[in-house]
Amino acid sequence: MTSLSERLSAFGYLTAWRLAGWMPRSAGSALFSLGADLAVRRDGGGVRQLRRNLQRVVPQADGKELDELTRRAMRSYARYWLETFRMPSTDQGEIRGKVxxxxxxNVDAALAEGNGAVIALPHTGNWDAAGVWLAGHTGGFTTVVERLKPESLYRRFVAYRESLGFEIVPLTGDSSSMRVLLSRLRENKVVCLVGDRDLSGSGVPVKFFGEQARLPMGPARLAATTGAALIPAGCWFTEDGWEVRMHPRIRVTNRAEVPAATQALADIFAADIAAHPADWHMLQKFWPADLEAAEQLSASEAS
Known part of the structure; x- marks a missing residue:
């Protein structure tokens, strides 16, 4: 059964989708930036966690510098949503022209070998704009998305991304999504996965900005199983568009190499994020130390 909060969330997203597509870009940019600044002033849980995450990325920043970086990161996040809501009404050729x-x-070489490519990237910049470019360059790709609630909101996001040329596979918690991805790679196609959040809780331990974290094993495991090229990627905003970088492939030939390949992914993600910290949209608890602290606080409050 859909909860009231889920229904309100869906209503908010769908309303923003309509309004952002209707209003001029300049007005939308001003409105979304104002919303980001208000969110920073409210200093809710997501903003506080974003600030803690960024503190690990730029440990040399003092309090004032960290506050300014958090403000810019929230504005970057707001820009992502504005562009998302406007993208269905924007010509895809225009989008690709600004990438x-x-x-x-690196992608072309992987497809020439005939075993497909697994592109893994973090939550940076606008990965939908990067996807529009990739779909135009390769003829399409397959990706996995989390099954949002309520179902109406999930269907809206699926329809949106399918309209951009993406093949969408839902994250179901079983092996069905993995089977689809394996099939696409064996057909010498491209699979693109956001690889900096471990939603399963069983990710690979890595060092990330000097602290233990976990990244999903899916990208490296898919490459090891199929012989596909594992290609790290990053994307970030430019003044009037986006930049996408596909790094050279990470060699992974068997499952024993999956942990090392995932650490190599983490290192490349970290380098790109350090170069563009304001464009890393991580408002959730990411490092296990934060998750453990939250669990201990909940336990103490319950006792």
Missing amino acids: IATGAE
């Missing part, structure tokens, strides 16, 4: 893509030859 600066480097490293495309």
Whole structure:
């Protein structure tokens, strides 16, 4: 049964979708930036967690610098949502024309080998804009999305991304999504996965900005199983568009190499995030130390 909060959330998203597509870009940008600034002033849980995450990325920043970085990161996050809501009404050729893509030859070389490519990237910049470029370059790709609630909101996001040329596979918690991805790679196609959040709780331990974290094993495991090229990618905003970088492939030939390959992914993600920290949209608890602290606080409050 759909809860009241889920229904309100869906109503908010769908309303923003309509309004953002209707209003001029300049007005939408001003409105969403104002919303980001108000969120920073309210200092809710997501903003506080974003600030803690960014503190690990730029440990040398003092309090004032960290506050400014958090404000810019929230504005970047708001820009992502504004662009998401406006993208269905924007010509895809116009979107691709504003993407600066480097490293495309790494994807081309992988497909020339005939075993497909697994592109893994973090929650940075606008991955939908990057996906529009990738779909235009390769003829399409397959990705996995979390099954949102309520169902109406999930269907809206699926329809949106399918309209951009993405094949969407729902994250179901069983092996069905993995089977689809394996099939696509064996057909010499591209699979694109956001790889910096471990939603399963069984990810690979890695060092990330000097502290233990977990990343999903899916990208490296898919590459090891199929022989596909594992290609790290990053994306971030430019003044009037986006930049996408496809790094050289990470070699992973068997499952024993999955932990090392995942650590190599973490290292490349960290380097790109450190270069563009305001464009990393991580408002959730990411490091196990934060998750454990939250669990201990809940336990103490319950006792």
